[in-house]
Amino acid sequence: MKISVIGTGYVGLVTGTCLAEVGNDVLCLDVDVNKINLLKQGEIPIYEPDLEDMVRRNVSVGRLRFTLDQAECTDHGLVQFIAVGTPPDEDGSADMQYVTTAARAIGQNMQDYKLIVDKSTVPVGTVDRVRGVIYEELAKRGVEIDFSVASNPEFLKEGAAVDDFMRPDRIVIGADDDKAIELLRTLYTPFNRNHDRLVVMDARSAELTKYAANAMLATRISFMNELALLAEKLGADIEHVRRGIGSDPRIGYHFLYAGCGYGGSCFPKDVKALQRTARENGTGLKILEAVEAVNARQKEVLLDKIRARFGSDLSGKTFALWGLAFKPNTDDMREAPSRMLITGLLAQGAAVSAYDPVAMDETKRLFASEPGLKLANSSMSALEGADALIVVTEWKMFRSPDFSEIRRKLRNAVIFDGRNIYDPDSIRTEGFEYFSIGRP
Numbered sequence: 001m002k003i004s005v006i007g008t009g010y011v012g013l014v015t016g017t018c019l020a021e022v023g024n025d026v027l028c029l030d031v032d033v034n035k036i037n038l039l040k041q042g043e044i045p046i047y048e049p050d051l052e053d054m055v056r057r058n059v060s061v062g063r064l065r066f067t068l069d070q071a072e073c074t075d076h077g078l079v080q081f082i083a084v085g086t087p088p089d090e091d092g093s094a095d096m097q098y099v100t101t102a103a104r105a106i107g108q109n110m111q112d113y114k115l116i117v118d119k120s121t122v123p124v125g126t127v128d129r130v131r132g133v134i135y136e137e138l139a140k141r142g143v144e145i146d147f148s149v150a151s152n153p154e155f156l157k158e159g160a161a162v163d164d165f166m167r168p169d170r171i172v173i174g175a176d177d178d179k180a181i182e183l184l185r186t187l188y189t190p191f192n193r194n195h196d197r198l199v200v201m202d203a204r205s206a207e208l209t210k211y212a213a214n215a216m217l218a219t220r221i222s223f224m225n226e227l228a229l230l231a232e233k234l235g236a237d238i239e240h241v242r243r244g245i246g247s248d249p250r251i252g253y254h255f256l257y258a259g260c261g262y263g264g265s266c267f268p269k270d271v272k273a274l275q276r277t278a279r280e281n282g283t284g285l286k287i288l289e290a291v292e293a294v295n296a297r298q299k300e301v302l303l304d305k306i307r308a309r310f311g312s313d314l315s316g317k318t319f320a321l322w323g324l325a326f327k328p329n330t331d332d333m334r335e336a337p338s339r340m341l342i343t344g345l346l347a348q349g350a351a352v353s354a355y356d357p358v359a360m361d362e363t364k365r366l367f368a369s370e371p372g373l374k375l376a377n378s379s380m381s382a383l384e385g386a387d388a389l390i391v392v393t394e395w396k397m398f399r400s401p402d403f404s405e406i407r408r409k410l411r412n413a414v415i416f417d418g419r420n421i422y423d424p425d426s427i428r429t430e431g432f433e434y435f436s437i438g439r440p
């Protein structure tokens with residue numbers, strides 16, 4: 001099938017590439033000249049395992065192409081995926097300007113039937129809004145052309161994006177017309193083998209499903225983080241509690257890890273946007289207010305522990321930081337807990353020596369003018385002369401380090417572990433003072 005994808009961020013690029021991988025003829029559009037030039041050379045602007053190889057493979061056989069030309073993009077695809085950003089507006093609502101611009105451009109350029117699919121995470125009612133914008137543009141041109149609009153929210157996780165798209169838990173389709181549903185059913189057939197993963201519903205329910213999923217996941221994390229604080233006070237171990245409750249299939253093991261707070265481009269913005277939608281509709285989402293407040297406090301937990309150990313004036317101290325990205329396997333630093341921690345440590349007069357396997361360039365860009373932040377060449381060199389090690393992101397490479405080398409390099413054998421990746425007993429046997437989240 002001929003597919004156009006508007007926006008080549010995470011979601012657009014993964015959607016376009018995976019659809020090309022299963023044999024579709026895909027054209028991806030972006031307004032960012034640098035991104036398109038890079039992609040045309042087979043390079044991807046983000047770090048995402050397996051994606052670059054897949055992009056190159058599909059570009060080389062001509063199934064995946066990139067363009068800056070809106071008219072060419074509209075003309076190409078029978079299906080037009082809108083996968084542009086929906087960042088938070090000042091009031092917490094989703095900023096819809098990019099979605100509206102993309103829809104308007106389709107209305108201005110289309111010559112025959114198109115199925116327009118909202119892939120971006122968008123507030124309930126967006127399918128209707130996109131339909132309205134396209135009608136407006138067709139009316140301005142004085143033409144009548146048949147088209148459908150559907151919602152098809154994306155549930156992929158950064159760092160596992162290709163696998164999530166190729167082997168989805170579910171594919172949600174929200175549409176009110178049969179033609180749209182049939183086209184999407186056909187398009188997703190290669191991803192829907194063994195058992196039916198397609199969940200078809202009306203557009204408004206599909207749009208709400210996406211926010212509900214992220215809000216539920218964020219709620220689980222904040223619940224565990226709040227419980228971790230209580231566990232610390234009671235002398236209980238949140239890791240034991242996690243295993244104890246996760247074994248109940250009604251609860252399950254996933255997304256129950258206490259840590260130094262959730263970050264990323266989606267949970268924070270989507271939790272805010274859903275609250276905003278609720279307020280606009282005269283109702284509240286008290287649980288989500290608490291989820292947000294707990295997460296904001298959780299991002300300060302490591303700094304609190306550091307100050308409790310080293311005192312509130314940290315001048316003259318240096319801290320080694322392992323992990324900067326908001327989670328492993330990505331270079332994304334949006335809302336990353338490391339950012340608040342670095343800012344907090346520098347504000348208390350400390351110096352920071354940081355290392356991340358892939359997020360160094362992004363850190364450099366974000367903290368360009370911070371003389372107190374040094375970017376180390378390796379995890380071990382970050383430790384030289386530091387007063388303590390702080391683990392913020394649970395990259396695999398940090399899980400079983402050479403502890404005797406760490407002890408030799410650090411000024412004090414102290415570790416703050418924001419992701420509970422070490423075993424408290426064995427690390428103390430190695431001679432470390434060890435502070436983690438929700439564990440004695």
Ligand SMILES: NC(=O)C1=CN([C@@H]2O[C@H](COP(=O)(O)OP(=O)(O)OC[C@H]3O[C@@H](n4cnc5c(N)ncnc54)[C@H](O)[C@@H]3O)[C@@H](O)[C@H]2O)C=CC1
Binds near residue numbers: 083085157
């Ligand atoms: N990042 C993620 O892991 C996931 C994101 N989402 C949702 O998908 C949407 C996109 O997210 P990301 O890919 O992270 O966004 P992003 O911000 O990384 O990329 C968006 C891209 O759209 C381009 N763009 C903006 N306006 C355009 C236009 N009129 N025509 C063509 N290109 C245009 C931008 O230049 C940019 O390259 C958001 O709504 C997000 O909430 C959903 C699931 C996962």
Ligand SMILES: O=C(O)[C@H]1O[C@H](OP(=O)(O)OP(=O)(O)OC[C@H]2O[C@@H](n3ccc(=O)[nH]c3=O)[C@H](O)[C@@H]2O)[C@H](O)[C@@H](O)[C@@H]1O
Binds near residue numbers: 265
């Ligand atoms: O809408 C989106 O953009 C996506 O948002 C999340 O994906 P992502 O933000 O890539 O990352 P997650 O793996 O969900 O992690 C988010 C944050 O939660 C934290 N987390 C996760 C799990 C956990 O148990 N504890 C915990 O603190 C992570 O460290 C990270 O900071 C969802 O998991 C995806 O399903 C969704 O499609």
